[in-house]
Amino acid sequence: MPKRAMGTNTGRSIRRRRNQVIPGFGLSMGVTIFMLSLIVLIPLASVFVVLSGATPQEIWKAITDPQTVSTYKVSFACAGIASVVNVVFGILLAWIITRYKFPLRRVLDGLIELPFALPTAVAGISLTTLYSDKGWIGGFFAKFGVMISYTTIGITIAMIFIGIPFVVRSIQPVLEKLDPQYDEAASVLGASKARIFFKIIFPEITPAALTGFGLAFARAIGEYGSVVFIAGNIPWKTQITPLIIKSKLEQFNYTAATSIALVMIIFAFCVLFGINTLQARINRIAQG
């Protein structure tokens, strides 16, 4: 009886795959393109429309202004470091949640999304207060002469905070599907713990970790609300690129603001595209 039930089940699922639930490729593609255009493509294209009235020299001047260039360095370097930290920390966190049963595991699991739900300004202000030299955590580090709030370390911490859910949520499903029998078998065959991790688990989660990295990075360079409070915004030192965009807007200089936005869009796109390509290559290798 169970066998038969299973048989019919798989039979049904195959038939259903052939006989798609959502009818018509043309129709579903049409709806998709329509929604995508309305919500994503047209707003992005408006960047180019705003810029169409500007001369290339104007745009070039806006994006290569030395002070603006210094903000790219801050934004991209901090976002890079934050995303690397997020990947390491995110793998660990996803591992704990999927592989161990402990009290409040579900609570921890739920807490991971909190950085998404929290208004960014709230996150920014509370992080700044905690990590300033008068705050709980910052006060401790200040004894050793390490300042966190109002430095690039603070910016990085805010970016870690907002990026962590991306990494955990990318890796978690892969780890859940990964059968613990693999590492048990490896350990029976005498592989060391490090070897098991690097040869069995790590290759499995690499594509997911890369996705997480890319998403966290893209979010971190664009983040304004939470970072701006902890940054201190001192020119040449702790100004982030979105702040420069804001300051151009404040002067009603839409051309400069949009030009810099374009740089960020292109950069984020390149990073995400690069990661996708890398992933495709890894998948091809993995599938032989």
Added chain:
Amino acid sequence: MKKSVNPKRLFAIVLSLVMIAGLFAGCSDKGESAGSAARGSSASGSAAGDAAAGEARPDTIEITNVSYDPTRELYAEYNEVFAAHWLEETGQTVVVTQSHGGSGGQARAVIEGNEADVVTLALEGDVDAIRKEGLIDEGWLSELPNDSSPYTSTIVFLVRADNPKGLQDWDDLVKPGVEVITPDPKTSGGAKWNFLAAWAFSDQNYGGDEEKNTQFVKDLYANVTVLDSGARGSTTTFVENGQGDVLLAWENEAFLAIEEHPGEFEIVTPSLSILAQPSVAVVDENARKHGTEEVSEAYLEFLYTDEAQRIEGKYYYRPSNQEILEEFSDVFNLEIKLVNITDDFGGWDAANEKFFNDGAIFDQIYAREA
């Protein structure tokens, strides 16, 4: 089994049909709403005709006041008082919707379609940016008394209790080791007043030498440890996070900080500061469209009445009416010498050009030394 599949397929088809229908409805909606807008305008046209003929007003009228951050409490009280006054005067209930945020951002919101009937912003320049888009009629600045600014404020120093660094005036702030907190004038309109006040002090004390003035503000901003993007951010940095020795603050913000944290801070009034004039104006284009011109104008005019002036004083704005300002002489330091933007800096356009535009003096004092 086929029968069990069919309802699902049917459901899927119906669902997608509904979506398509929705899309078409969405498209045709535009046409329809355009039509109804046209109808609406003809309706309001006839309403205007009625009003002209002296007919009764509608029972309730709604207006939107787009303002900046620190006026929240002020307008919460003022709106009630005004509504009572308007009801008595005309028998009409007025509902005022408030919106608060950074002054420059609020101005952009109105330009980009926030249907404000009146704006009450921190800077004349922000209101004027709306005028440049054609939403406010020319000459708004002289439509109401005192350059359309019913209340004023100034820039003062907020220092920690007992003033441990003994900061009394602007020249104390450039001394080595003094940490100053002020927002960035490039992102915060209100912070421009802070910069200009410091400039004016130097200008009057060091013989009007531009180079000396530039050096003075350069030394001042070299002491700035956190340059927040907005005034509220700076207040949080200084008050909650314990950064810095002195906060350059709007007088009304400084009083609020003291009220919330009694005994922790003191206000120091420097020998010279700047008259900060927040500007108010009717957004004529929107008010005409909504048929709210009359109530909008009355709303702003009422800000100059004795009753409203006292409310403004209560929330630590300096009333523009000198007699009522005198009533608050125990609150405000009225001895302070105040420069103003029109006479001392040639107006906002000139000030922006000279100090705050890209590559102007503010950028120069932060320019990297090659």
